[in-house]
Amino acid sequence: MRRHDFRGGVHPPGQKHLSAERAIELLPMPxxxxxxxxxxxxxxxxxxxxxxxxxxxxxxxxxxxxxxSAPLHAPTSGTIIAIGxxxxxxxxxLPLPTITLEADGAERWIEREPLPDPFSLSPAQVAxxxxxxxxxxxxxxxxxxxxxxxxxxxxxxxxxxxxxxxxEPYMSCDDxxxxxxxxxxxxxxxxxxxAVQAPRALIAIEDNKPEAIQAMRDACRSDTRIEVLNLxxxxxxxxxxxxxxxxxxxxxxxxxxxxxxxxxxxxxxxxYAVHRALRDGQPLISRIVTVSGGAVAEPRNLEAPLGAxxxxxxxxxxxxxxxxxxxxxxxxxxxxxLPSAETPVIKGTNxxxxxxxxEVSEHTPSPCIRCGHCVEACPMGLLPVEMxxxxxREDWSGIQALGLSDCMACGSCAxxxxxxxxxxxxxxxxxxxxxEQRREEAKAQQIRQLxxxxxxxLARAEQAKAEAAAQRQAxxxxxxxxxxxxxx
Amino acid sequence: xxAAMATLTSLGLLLGLLLSLAAxxxxxxxxxxxxxxxxxxxxxxxxxxxxxxxGGAADALIAGKASPALCPPGGSxxxxxxxxxxxxxxxxxxxxxxxxxxxxxxxxxxxxxxVKHCPTDAIVGAPKxxxxxxQEACMGCGLxxxxxxxxxxxxxxQTTTLATWRWPKPALEGA
Numbered sequence: 001m002r003r004h005d006f007r008g009g010v011h012p013p014g015q016k017h018l019s020a021e022r023a024i025e026l027l028p029m030p031x032x033x034x035x036x037x038x039x040x041x042x043x044x045x046x047x048x049x050x051x052x053x054x055x056x057x058x059x060x061x062x063x064x065x066x067x068x069s070a071p072l073h074a075p076t077s078g079t080i081i082a083i084g085x086x087x088x089x090x091x092x093x094l095p096l097p098t099i100t101l102e103a104d105g106a107e108r109w110i111e112r113e114p115l116p117d118p119f120s121l122s123p124a125q126v127a128x129x130x131x132x133x134x135x136x137x138x139x140x141x142x143x144x145x146x147x148x149x150x151x152x153x154x155x156x157x158x159x160x161x162x163x164x165x166x167x168e169p170y171m172s173c174d175d176x177x178x179x180x181x182x183x184x185x186x187x188x189x190x191x192x193x194x195a196v197q198a199p200r201a202l203i204a205i206e207d208n209k210p211e212a213i214q215a216m217r218d219a220c221r222s223d224t225r226i227e228v229l230n231l232x233x234x235x236x237x238x239x240x241x242x243x244x245x246x247x248x249x250x251x252x253x254x255x256x257x258x259x260x261x262x263x264x265x266x267x268x269x270x271x272y273a274v275h276r277a278l279r280d281g282q283p284l285i286s287r288i289v290t291v292s293g294g295a296v297a298e299p300r301n302l303e304a305p306l307g308a309x310x311x312x313x314x315x316x317x318x319x320x321x322x323x324x325x326x327x328x329x330x331x332x333x334x335x336x337x338l339p340s341a342e343t344p345v346i347k348g349t350n351x352x353x354x355x356x357x358x359e360v361s362e363h364t365p366s367p368c369i370r371c372g373h374c375v376e377a378c379p380m381g382l383l384p385v386e387m388x389x390x391x392x393r394e395d396w397s398g399i400q401a402l403g404l405s406d407c408m409a410c411g412s413c414a415x416x417x418x419x420x421x422x423x424x425x426x427x428x429x430x431x432x433x434x435x436e437q438r439r440e441e442a443k444a445q446q447i448r449q450l451x452x453x454x455x456x457x458l459a460r461a462e463q464a465k466a467e468a469a470a471q472r473q474a475x476x477x478x479x480x481x482x483x484x485x486x487x488x
Numbered sequence: 489x490x491a492a493m494a495t496l497t498s499l500g501l502l503l504g505l506l507l508s509l510a511a512x513x514x515x516x517x518x519x520x521x522x523x524x525x526x527x528x529x530x531x532x533x534x535x536x537x538x539x540x541x542x543g544g545a546a547d548a549l550i551a552g553k554a555s556p557a558l559c560p561p562g563g564s565x566x567x568x569x570x571x572x573x574x575x576x577x578x579x580x581x582x583x584x585x586x587x588x589x590x591x592x593x594x595x596x597x598x599x600x601x602x603v604k605h606c607p608t609d610a611i612v613g614a615p616k617x618x619x620x621x622x623q624e625a626c627m628g629c630g631l632x633x634x635x636x637x638x639x640x641x642x643x644x645x646q647t648t649t650l651a652t653w654r655w656p657k658p659a660l661e662g663a
Contacts, residue, residue, distance in 0.1 A: 088650060090653075092648075092650065094648065094649060094653055095650075391657075392657075422658040425655065425658040426657075426658055428655040429654075429655045429658065432654035432655045433654065435654075436652075436654055437564075437565065437568075440563055443563075443565070443624070443627075444562065444565045444566060446624075446625070447530065447561075447608055447627045448530070450608040450609055450610075451530065451532060454607060454608065454609050
């Protein structure tokens with residue numbers, strides 16, 4: 001297979017040495033878990049438990065609502081002490097409806113039925129079980145995996161790509177997972193191949209992780225359908241569209257999906273979660289999180305239950321120093337700032353970073369010098385400088401014409417910009433303004449409809465009243481005639 | 489005398505007929521723009537723009553006396569649509585969060601007056617029950633505020649949720 005290069009990209013310092021040599025450790029169960037009902041793309045989950053209810057480990061707490069949604073399970077046994085609002089892991093610091101679970105420390109599993117061999121199930125049944133286990137894209141996209149599997153099978157995808165690139169600096173959770181649990185991942189890949197009915201799988205790993213590559217090669221030696229490839233280490237090699245381009249030379253059409261090229265990309269963490277769900281009957285209740293950054297005393301990779309607070313993880317890693325200037329969820333390129341450490345780990349949380357002043361860019365932006373570095377760096381072939389200018393002028397049709405919807409917010413442009421212009425922030429601002437316009441227009445449309453419906457209803461009521469009055473009149477007349485006839 | 493009366497009557501009838509025919513044949517849809525604007529405006533005649541109803545507002549817009557951003561219930565979506573229809577530029581589209589009706593439950597007596605007046609059926613409630621505003625259907629016309637006998641209805645800025653939170657414009661300009 002010929003390899004092809006993708007456009008642009010940058011080489012940020014990896015910083016993976018901080019945590020990559022530490023084996024995965026199990027986070028001691030925190031006293032309370034905070035489980036937001038919206039941890040995935042699509043509709044929020046609907047709680048089916050009540051406050052005060054005792055639940056077992058793995059018990060269903062909230063069920064999926066709508067076509068793209070995911071259920072939520074109890075990461076440990078305990079008591080539901082609240083269903084209310086709690087700070088979401090989101091830069092706004094606004095709350096989300098959240099189930100609070102107090103752990104009883106017993107780790108008492110609910111009764112699990114013996115599992116059938118996944119390969120004796122139909123592909124649709126496998127996907128349904130993946131959905132029922134609440135599995136979403138573990139790379140951070142949070143899209144329900146079952147929907148992806150079903151859509152890919154229907155589209156006739158020929159290759160399953162397992163993304164172990166982990167190109168974000170600092171992150172080492174996928175690296176550790178591949179080094180330590182390679183056979184489980186490969187089993188998950190085989191199950192996913194069955195679900196998609198694809199003939200082969202490619203596991204792509206950046207070549208800065210030789211141990212992971214070796215471990216994965218050893219694990220899939222017996223399965224000829226699965227091949228491990230080493231990717232060049234260049235950010236953002238782990239983005240689905242860039243990965244597909246590197247593997248096939250095919251560019252995903254603007255506004256299209258990876259499956260349009262006949263390939264389906266899933267994260268290694270997702271493959272591992274699929275293995276746990278279909279072999280052990282364990283729904284998605286924990287994940288590997290990299291806790292790192294210069295302000296963390298002992299950076300580590302932790303297997304943390306969903307709902308553990310960032311503060312719990314940071315405390316286990318020796319706490320955060322006073323020199324921490326920024327707390328991030330996710331990597332430094334695409335992660336987002338956290339308003340506080342009192343916010344929970346969710347299904348898509350791959351890392352929690354506490355960064356020092358030396359690690360963040362605190363430059364004052366200066367004027368653009370038209371060097372074109374952002375254009376060179378953009379892996380999507382866009383013109384970041386022109387897009388930022390449009391956003392500043394609030395020229396919304398202009399920025400759409402420049403391809404805002406194809407920007408994946410990878411941050412390569414800002415990394416290269418010698419003037420330190422906050423390019424991705426302009427794109428986020430523009431994207432939100434356009435979303436706000438769409439929301440307002442949809443609401444205006446809805447309001448117009450409501451007004452028309454009410455007017456139609458009032459008109460109907462008026463007409464019904466008039467008809468009833470006419471009927472009463474007619475009945476009165478009839479009675480009068482009858483009375484006259486009786487008199488005769 | 490009779491001849492004069494007959495002449496005048498027939499003249500009147502003939503001219504009347506001609507006028508009515510002319511009105512039919514040479515009819516011009518002079519208010520096409522007015523009608524177009526009326527389909528854009530909410531049409532609930534709340535009067536927040538300061539003109540007598542949506543018809544009056546449409547006239548003022550055509551005459552150039554009012555800004556396209558005159559209608560608070562329509563919000564910036566309507567302002568953009570009006571500016572496009574009238575070929576005018578919008579000075580500032582963003583005038584803060586839109587105001588929506590909110591009920592202070594401790595003051596609501598369940599009189600149900602507001603329910604009857606809401607043009608979008610956004611108020612939920614029955615007589616003698618506490619009412620509530622369904623904010624997704626409320627446009628902030630304020631008709632309910634006027635009829636509430638206990639002043640428990642107020643127009644308030646919409647509360648920001650995760651679904652409506654937006655990234656701000658970068659404060660430090662570079663380029």
